[in-house]
Amino acid sequence: MTLDLRGGTALITGASSGIGAEFARRFAGRGSDLVLVARRADRLEELASELRTTAGVRVDVVSADLAVSGAADALHAELTQRGIRVTSLVNNAGFGTHGAFDHSDPARATSEIQLNVGTLVELSRAFIPQLLAGNGALVTVASTAAYQPIPGMAVYGATKAFVLSFTEALWAEAQGTGLRVLAVSPGSTRTEFFDVVGTDDASVGRQQTAGDVVDTAFRELDRNRSRPSVISGRVNHLMAVGTRLLSRRAAALTSARVLGDVRMGGQRAVDTSARASAK
Template identity: 70%
Template sequence: MPFDASGTTVLITGASAGLGAEFARRFAGRGADLVLVARRADRLEQLATELRAAHHVTVTVLPFDLAAPGAGARLRSELAARDIRVDSLINNAGFGTHGDFASADLERLTSEIQLNVTTLVELSHTFLPDLLRGRGALVNVASTAAFQPTPGMAVYGATKAFVLNFTEALWAEARGTGLTVLAVCPGPTRTEFFDVVGSDDAAVGRMQTADQVVATALRALDRRSTPPSVVSGLMNWVSSVSTRFATRRIGALASGRLLGDVRMQASVTR
């Protein structure tokens, strides 16, 4: 039976482009009202106008910096002030960095952890009482980078490993409540992700479209028994499974070569 979103409200983070925008289109097509959150107000308004006209749903736009500490509580307060209760949450906001860890900008790395991990946990916890009241879903966007160490993208891969394990644990805790919990693991996808990363070395394997990834997520939600996680794309799934048959050493070295063989530079002392 298809996941019934009609008459519910779905909160989508990182909704101004890519996977977030595609999730918005798909849920609007299923009759859900939407709360779209991202930093770029103009892009959100453009998408909201499109969805209102195409599907006659209510779309609330909230320009918001989710990388700031305490973003979850502030977002819920804003929605409460507007008398909006969320039934489903799509934690899509996140970004990645590429390069050797030693020379990376620490502020950028901590912001990456804040958005990819801390804010995702804050939002999940903050909105969980609302999600548990109805027939909604909690969908967290992880990555195929979650299945092995990722030299050259060490922090990004670690954050997505957290998201995958965290979400699968919540899936088990939520059994019998009526709440559907799912981690979605895309591989390289044609979005603005790689513009933010700043390197094509992070694009390993065949690119999927945002439409393909979101279609995979919705097929999982539509199943009679939704799995704790789903990998988008057959070859991405094969790659994720193959990591089980390699040692951690081999996995780290192989992944590192695919991501550009990034290495730290040894310090020279005199």
């Protein structure tokens, strides 16, 4: 059964590019008004202008840095002041850091956890009463990084494991309501994520497009009995499921070899980072 989004309003974070922008186009294409949130106001306005013309929907833009504490409450207050009620929420904003943990920036790691986990939870809690009153969707963008340890991206992988577990739990709690809850896990995806990271060490296999990822999400949301989570791409699915056959020790060491064998203690000190729409 196709998810009917007409007459609703979807709040999409990290909407200035990549997966977030593609979610915006799909929601608009199904007749949903939009609230687009990201730091880059110019990019948001460009997308908003496009969708107002092509889809004929209302599009509100909010420029905000969601990686700071209190950002979720501030956004909720802003939309309340504008008289906007949210019926769908796509928690897409996030960023990753790459490098040996002993060379990482503590402040950046704190921001990474705040955006990928803290703000995601806070936004979900702030808007859940409105979501439950409608018939929309709560979607989170996790990652195949959620399915095994990620040496060289230890914080990022851990945050995405949280997102996956958190969303699957909310899926169970939402049974019997009109709200559809889904975590979609992309693998390597052609977005600005790796351009800003400055390394392809964390990219494994063929990269999908943002459209591929959003196609996967909507196919699941349209099912009569949708699952709590889905992995985008058959190869990504096989790789993620395959880690269950390994011991935790073997999974960590295998991931380390695949992802460039980043180590602490100066053996291969790399410190690059990214802030972009979540992969």
